[in-house]
Amino acid sequence: MEKGPWHYGADYVxxxxxxxxxxxxxxxPPAFVVDPSGMCLAYVCEIVSVAEGxxxxxxxxxxxxxxxxxxxxxxCSRGEKSGVFYPVMWVTTEWSLLRGLVNGYQKRLADxxxxxxxxxxxxxxxxxxxGAKFSGFCVKGPEKTLEVRVEVTQKSNAGxxxxxxxxxxxxxLPQTGPGQASVEExxxxxxxxxxxxxxxxxxxxxxxxxxxxxxxxxxxxxxRGGFTISGSKVI
Amino acid sequence: MEKGPWHYGADYVxxxxxxxxxxxxxxxPPAFVVDPSGMCLAYVCEIVSVAEGxxxxxxxxxxxxxxxxxxxxxxCSRGEKSGVFYPVMWVTTEWSLLRGLVNGYQKRLADxxxxxxxxxxxxxxxxxxxGAKFSGFCVKGPEKTLEVRVEVTQKSNAGxxxxxxxxxxxxxLPQTGPGQASVEExxxxxxxxxxxxxxxxxxxxxxxxxxxxxxxxxxxxxxRGGFTISGSKVI
Amino acid sequence: MEKGPWHYGADYVxxxxxxxxxxxxxxxPPAFVVDPSGMCLAYVCEIVSVAEGxxxxxxxxxxxxxxxxxxxxxxCSRGEKSGVFYPVMWVTTEWSLLRGLVNGYQKRLADxxxxxxxxxxxxxxxxxxxGAKFSGFCVKGPEKTLEVRVEVTQKSNAGxxxxxxxxxxxxxLPQTGPGQASVEExxxxxxxxxxxxxxxxxxxxxxxxxxxxxxxxxxxxxxRGGFTISGSKVI
Amino acid sequence: MEKGPWHYGADYVxxxxxxxxxxxxxxxPPAFVVDPSGMCLAYVCEIVSVAEGxxxxxxxxxxxxxxxxxxxxxxCSRGEKSGVFYPVMWVTTEWSLLRGLVNGYQKRLADxxxxxxxxxxxxxxxxxxxGAKFSGFCVKGPEKTLEVRVEVTQKSNAGxxxxxxxxxxxxxLPQTGPGQASVEExxxxxxxxxxxxxxxxxxxxxxxxxxxxxxxxxxxxxxRGGFTISGSKVI
Numbered sequence: 001m002e003k004g005p006w007h008y009g010a011d012y013v014x015x016x017x018x019x020x021x022x023x024x025x026x027x028x029p030p031a032f033v034v035d036p037s038g039m040c041l042a043y044v045c046e047i048v049s050v051a052e053g054x055x056x057x058x059x060x061x062x063x064x065x066x067x068x069x070x071x072x073x074x075x076c077s078r079g080e081k082s083g084v085f086y087p088v089m090w091v092t093t094e095w096s097l098l099r100g101l102v103n104g105y106q107k108r109l110a111d112x113x114x115x116x117x118x119x120x121x122x123x124x125x126x127x128x129x130x131g132a133k134f135s136g137f138c139v140k141g142p143e144k145t146l147e148v149r150v151e152v153t154q155k156s157n158a159g160x161x162x163x164x165x166x167x168x169x170x171x172x173l174p175q176t177g178p179g180q181a182s183v184e185e186x187x188x189x190x191x192x193x194x195x196x197x198x199x200x201x202x203x204x205x206x207x208x209x210x211x212x213x214x215x216x217x218x219x220x221x222x223x224r225g226g227f228t229i230s231g232s233k234v235i
Numbered sequence: 236m237e238k239g240p241w242h243y244g245a246d247y248v249x250x251x252x253x254x255x256x257x258x259x260x261x262x263x264p265p266a267f268v269v270d271p272s273g274m275c276l277a278y279v280c281e282i283v284s285v286a287e288g289x290x291x292x293x294x295x296x297x298x299x300x301x302x303x304x305x306x307x308x309x310x311c312s313r314g315e316k317s318g319v320f321y322p323v324m325w326v327t328t329e330w331s332l333l334r335g336l337v338n339g340y341q342k343r344l345a346d347x348x349x350x351x352x353x354x355x356x357x358x359x360x361x362x363x364x365x366g367a368k369f370s371g372f373c374v375k376g377p378e379k380t381l382e383v384r385v386e387v388t389q390k391s392n393a394g395x396x397x398x399x400x401x402x403x404x405x406x407x408l409p410q411t412g413p414g415q416a417s418v419e420e421x422x423x424x425x426x427x428x429x430x431x432x433x434x435x436x437x438x439x440x441x442x443x444x445x446x447x448x449x450x451x452x453x454x455x456x457x458x459r460g461g462f463t464i465s466g467s468k469v470i
Numbered sequence: 471m472e473k474g475p476w477h478y479g480a481d482y483v484x485x486x487x488x489x490x491x492x493x494x495x496x497x498x499p500p501a502f503v504v505d506p507s508g509m510c511l512a513y514v515c516e517i518v519s520v521a522e523g524x525x526x527x528x529x530x531x532x533x534x535x536x537x538x539x540x541x542x543x544x545x546c547s548r549g550e551k552s553g554v555f556y557p558v559m560w561v562t563t564e565w566s567l568l569r570g571l572v573n574g575y576q577k578r579l580a581d582x583x584x585x586x587x588x589x590x591x592x593x594x595x596x597x598x599x600x601g602a603k604f605s606g607f608c609v610k611g612p613e614k615t616l617e618v619r620v621e622v623t624q625k626s627n628a629g630x631x632x633x634x635x636x637x638x639x640x641x642x643l644p645q646t647g648p649g650q651a652s653v654e655e656x657x658x659x660x661x662x663x664x665x666x667x668x669x670x671x672x673x674x675x676x677x678x679x680x681x682x683x684x685x686x687x688x689x690x691x692x693x694r695g696g697f698t699i700s701g702s703k704v705i
Numbered sequence: 706m707e708k709g710p711w712h713y714g715a716d717y718v719x720x721x722x723x724x725x726x727x728x729x730x731x732x733x734p735p736a737f738v739v740d741p742s743g744m745c746l747a748y749v750c751e752i753v754s755v756a757e758g759x760x761x762x763x764x765x766x767x768x769x770x771x772x773x774x775x776x777x778x779x780x781c782s783r784g785e786k787s788g789v790f791y792p793v794m795w796v797t798t799e800w801s802l803l804r805g806l807v808n809g810y811q812k813r814l815a816d817x818x819x820x821x822x823x824x825x826x827x828x829x830x831x832x833x834x835x836g837a838k839f840s841g842f843c844v845k846g847p848e849k850t851l852e853v854r855v856e857v858t859q860k861s862n863a864g865x866x867x868x869x870x871x872x873x874x875x876x877x878l879p880q881t882g883p884g885q886a887s888v889e890e891x892x893x894x895x896x897x898x899x900x901x902x903x904x905x906x907x908x909x910x911x912x913x914x915x916x917x918x919x920x921x922x923x924x925x926x927x928x929r930g931g932f933t934i935s936g937s938k939v940i
Binding site for chain 4: 475476477478479480481518519520521522524525526528529530532533535536582584585586587588589590591592593594595596603604605606607619663665667694695696697698
């Protein structure tokens with residue numbers, strides 16, 4: 001696995017919603033307290049990622065710079081600090097799985113993640129206009145673990161999207177025998193260089209095998225984002 | 236399988252080269268005569284495709300509107316008419332495989348096709364500038380069946396790309412027993428609405444398991460294209 | 471594609487059931503008449519297959535001799551002759567897909583087919599005894615298209631399994647433009663060398679996205695089979 | 706991830722060979738000293754695995770009990786103790802990847818692992834007799850990372866196979882930021898209930914992207930094995 005920092009550029013289909021707080025609590029490790037608002041987000045995205053100084057990998061090994069990701073995040077807090085914890089984050093490649101685990105993400109491998117793509121030169125497709133519809137789904141084993149749908153109504157901006165604060169995580173290495181270390185560290189992801197562009201917002205719909213309760217007040221957005229992750233710090 | 240016409244929007248990494256005509260002849264059905272120039276192209280691309288009136292499928296079933304394709308084409312003629320025949324065209328989905336076969340493409344299924352993607356918001360990546368490098372490869376079983384590499388030197392335009400003329404194909408349905416029809420029809424693909432944009436050209440490199448001989452005078456391009464295929468006609 | 475005859479050895483998890491005849495009729499081409507009994511079968515299996523004289527391929531290209539298959543079959547007749555037609559047969563490899571299509575099977579590609587395997591040396595597993603449970607499922611896109619479950623109660627023999635008679639099919643090559651042939655041939659698969667061994671029978675359960683109506687009187691079996699297909703003849 | 710112990714039943718195609726000790730040393734962590742003999746093994750196998758008390762998973766989620774594995778092992782020692790360390794072990798499922806990592810295996814995900822299977826009822830296949838040939842390969846990204854080939858000459862027994870002693874490993878959790886634990890523990894896998902049956906031996910051939918030097922004195926075997934892993938202990 002390449003050392004960080006790691007740089008990311010991503011295209012998202014995201015739904016924001018409120019879950020049932022007592023159910024959401026069951027998705028968090030004891031280190032984190034669910035927010036009373038029940039605020040959540042769920043997204044499917046495609047990500048181009050390279051490690052610092054390794055941009056050339058997109059050329060020499062393109063399979064190691066592109067992956068799909070699907071995740072559900074729950075607004076929560078640790079002490080005074082409010083943020084978001086992702087009980088599961090499905091990805092389509094080994095390197096994003098392992099990189100995420102060492103940083104404290106609860107990553108798991110998807111069998112398949114698929115999402116709407118428009119192409120500006122396709123003669124049978126409309127460009128991105130009000131009314132455009134996007135979706136994404138994640139399949140693992142016999143299950144569709146997450147599906148999101150968004151119908152955009154207007155061009156918008158990053159400031160109009162709900163803010164969740166920093167991303168929390170939990171680094172884990174369980175013991176399996178004598179003499180072994182046991183790691184279970186609540187962390188905050190060290191994120192910088194964040195940008196969000198090409199934002200469109202509208203209605204949303206979400207369904208997941210995670211027990212979030214009945215999703216209320218769903219609304220959606222599609223956008224592009226970029227950021228850098230240098231690691232995570234124990235909190 | 237949805238009826239056509241079918242609309243396509245695609246992002247290409249393409250290498251143009253000259254193969255050895257006597258070897259290229261071995262890749263063509265007898266209905267087509269290899270061009271003495273030995274002109275060939277090889278590409279890897281990602282395609283967004285929808286059938287006429289079915290643009291909504293990109294939303295309801297995104298997995299049925301996106302695929303990757305890798306192919307090698309050989310300049311050739313049938314009678315007076317000059318064009319290009321693709322001895323094999325690997326794709327990543329069933330529906331592009333079957334749709335292609337009924338139109339006369341020699342489609343086969345890839346295990347994996349991967350290609351360079353840049354993302355404008357990735358803080359660790361350069362934008363598309365002179366010197367940008369692109370590649371793509373196709374894996375099937377234990378083999379890397381095709382790899383292309385391009386380093387772009389300048390922004391260019393569609394007119395600067397080598398022209399191959401119409402696309403030829405061969406529709407086939409072999410007999411496997413008594414009373415069956417046997418189809419082997421040389422065809423020309425019925426293509427319209429062609430557009431090519433965002434063209435960059437530069438140096439190229441290609442390697443394939445197809446026996447094209449030693450590739451001479453390779454040069455490369457990356458570009459986006461759009462077109463419509465309504466079917467094919469017997470020639 | 472290798473020429474036939476093709477030889478097969480397979481391990482099955484199969485459920486026999488009765489569907490609703492009026493719904494089953496909707497799954498058959500007009501050339502076939504659904505049997506009033508509504509008799510159906512659904513199975514998931516793993517198949518080792520080699521073409522005549524090509525047994526060495528299991529060594530030189532093992533990926534081209536092993537695949538998984540999932541299918542639903544409907545008892546029906548053509549004229550005086552009774553048999554079984556499979557409205558869809560999902561497979562996991564290109565070569566089984568294409569070989570099936572030219573013989574008249576309605577093959578489609580699965581994303582994943584998974585089924586129970588026991589291993590005699592696994593210290594945590596029971597051997598195959600009464601009460602042993604087997605299942606299999608097929609996933610395509612966002613859907614689980616078929617799932618079968620069997621709990622065996624007794625060792626049995628091939629004669630105890632429901633007989634469906636010969637396998638019917640439909641060879642198709644649709645027209646997509648001027649001058650093209652159009653093939654639509656009802657066929658009977660030419661099958662020989664059939665053997666069925668290691669049969670266990672018991673209870674069964676089935677669920678499929680095919681509209682077979684409510685499955686009645688399900689019962690199940692696991693067994694191994696071998697056979698040869700030399701092609702198909704028009705009927 | 707299910708807690709252990711974990712039970713395994715596997716079918717192997719294995720090649721034993723001698724690598725170049727100075728190159729093999731480059732494949733081991735400093736905690737282990739390469740054996741002067743240069744003894745190595747490489748295998749491809751299919752594994753049925755269930756956790757203690759979870760045998761039912763083979764029925765309820767068959768996709769979580771079957772996987773393929775490909776690995777290269779190097780004879781080495783830690784202090785007085787001699788054993789085998791696997792610099793890399795490719796697997797086809799997430800759960801075998803993660804379970805292996807917490808136990809200290811250097812697991813990585815394969816894109817595809819394929820191996821010869823014979824089927825006793827396939828009319829076109831010979832049974833397992835002297836002269837029978839087996840192979841297996843592993844593909845990851847654009848590379849075939851391992852290929853093994855075996856031609857058996859005689860029925861044999863477990864005692865005739867080279868012994869490597871216990872399996873060593875290295876549990877790792879690297880730091881990515883402030884306050885984090887850093888784990889790097891040499892371990893010995895806790896293995897019991899080992900059985901090896903249906904052994905055939907013969908000639909062997911191996912090729913791998915790991916730098917083992919020129920493989921000398923290769924010979925091969927196919928066999929079935931069963932064992933239990935309860936975890937690993939720090940050594």
